[in-house]
Amino acid sequence: MQLQFDTNPRPETVLSPESVGLSPEEVLNAISRFDAIGLWRVDLAKGLTYWSDTVFEIYGWDVREGPVDVAAAIDAYHPDDRAVVAQCLEEAAKNKAGFRFVLRLKNPGGDYNWVKSCGLYRKAADGSDEIFGYFEKFSALTRSVTVLS
Numbered sequence: 001m002q003l004q005f006d007t008n009p010r011p012e013t014v015l016s017p018e019s020v021g022l023s024p025e026e027v028l029n030a031i032s033r034f035d036a037i038g039l040w041r042v043d044l045a046k047g048l049t050y051w052s053d054t055v056f057e058i059y060g061w062d063v064r065e066g067p068v069d070v071a072a073a074i075d076a077y078h079p080d081d082r083a084v085v086a087q088c089l090e091e092a093a094k095n096k097a098g099f100r101f102v103l104r105l106k107n108p109g110g111d112y113n114w115v116k117s118c119g120l121y122r123k124a125a126d127g128s129d130e131i132f133g134y135f136e137k138f139s140a141l142t143r144s145v146t147v148l149s
Contacts, residue, residue: 037136040117042070044093044129049073055135058115060108078104078112088119092131096121102138114138 038054119133
């Protein structure tokens with residue numbers, strides 16, 4: 001599969017939850033209230049990956065502390081999609097860029113679910129290189145209404 005990387009993404013805009021009286025935590029909680037959305041981070045210098053609990057849940061893996069085995073995480077994708085995941089991470093690190101994909105992830109029952117991940121390169125507070133992003137179970141857009149009581 002030939003991948004094309006967009007070198008002219010949408011212009012970066014600074015979103016400030018504080019400008020409308022919200023904290024970053026309130027925004028994340030609101031976004032993840034209805035959809036299973038998890039956060040992840042890859043320490044490029046150490047080669048270690050960290051997941052929030054929701055990423056483990058989407059994978060169908062037991063939640064645990066500490067780094068995740070990246071090779072095992074990539075192996076959970078459909079065989080045709082594994083190289084795409086690896087290439088997205090490699091290109092983001094090499095080009096100090098980002099990526100977004102929707103690919104097939106094997107669930108514990110052996111079937112595949114569609115998942116979406118977006119990642120961005122950044123310099124961490126200590127000056128090390130990282131890629132961080134979010135991960136969610138993906139479904140086609142449908143009309144739906146959910147009301148919390």
